[in-house]
Amino acid sequence: MANGNFTRFLGGSPLAVLLRLALISILVGVILSVLGLDPFDIVRSVERLVRHIWNMGFDAVRWLWRYFLLGAVVVIPIWIVMRLINAPRGR
Numbered sequence: 001m002a003n004g005n006f007t008r009f010l011g012g013s014p015l016a017v018l019l020r021l022a023l024i025s026i027l028v029g030v031i032l033s034v035l036g037l038d039p040f041d042i043v044r045s046v047e048r049l050v051r052h053i054w055n056m057g058f059d060a061v062r063w064l065w066r067y068f069l070l071g072a073v074v075v076i077p078i079w080i081v082m083r084l085i086n087a088p089r090g091r
Contacts, residue, residue: 010017029039053060 007013012020053064056063
């Protein structure tokens with residue numbers, strides 16, 4: 001039963017999910033490459049963010065919290081709607 005829950009959590013068999021994620025990753029990678037982005041640019045941006053937070057102290061935590069809340073106002077309702085739309089129907 002635990003394996004069934006894990007498969008349901010993943011949204012399919014682990015191998016199929018891994019394959020889908022790999023294909024989507026390649027597609028997104030091509031799009032980001034066309035836009036001129038590099039994976040190391042993203043890593044450097046995250047590094048700069050961490051350094052910025054470290055240097056700013058608690059002001060950075062407040063700054064990050066505001067952006068988190070701003071994003072969550074959009075992301076969480078969309079996620080809930082998507083989960084409700086894709087929820088299995090009762091028997």
